Amino acid sequence: MGNAINYDARAIWRHLVRDGGWWTASNPRLHWSPTFTELEMVDALSALVGGGFLDRREFQCRVQYCFTSDCKQLLGTQSNLSINTGAIV
Numbered sequence: 001m002g003n004a005i006n007y008d009a010r011a012i013w014r015h016l017v018r019d020g021g022w023w024t025a026s027n028p029r030l031h032w033s034p035t036f037t038e039l040e041m042v043d044a045l046s047a048l049v050g051g052g053f054l055d056r057r058e059f060q061c062r063v064q065y066c067f068t069s070d071c072k073q074l075l076g077t078q079s080n081l082s083i084n085t086g087a088i089v
Contacts, residue, residue, distance in 0.1 A: 005051055008036065009044040010074055013053055013067070017077075022057070022064040 012032070016023055025041050032041070045065050048054040055068045 005047055005053070005074070008040070009047055012036075012041070012044050013048055013074055014077070016054065016065065017067040020067075022059065022066040024062050024064050 015031070025038070025045055036044070045054065045056075049056045049065065052072045053067070053074055054065045055071055057064050057066075
């Protein structure tokens with residue numbers, strides 16, 4: 001994927017924003033399997049974090065990703081997305 005925000009990364013982003021909370025890379029990968037390999041999921045999440053579209057933290061020795069109020073929205077998305085940073089998924 002080369003750290004580009006492509007159609008696949010946008011789909012993953014929409015999924016995380018819609019469902020809310022903090023996600024490890026393995027959680028959405030299991031949901032999207034076999035669509036994305038682990039490497040493709042990590043590349044997409046890294047690109048989204050690098051572009052400011054997702055937040056990243058380390059919690060209990062695991063890297064987690066979330067859409068927070070500090071994150072940018074992808075172009076063409078609704079401006080009224082609800083931000084749910086509650087439970088860890």
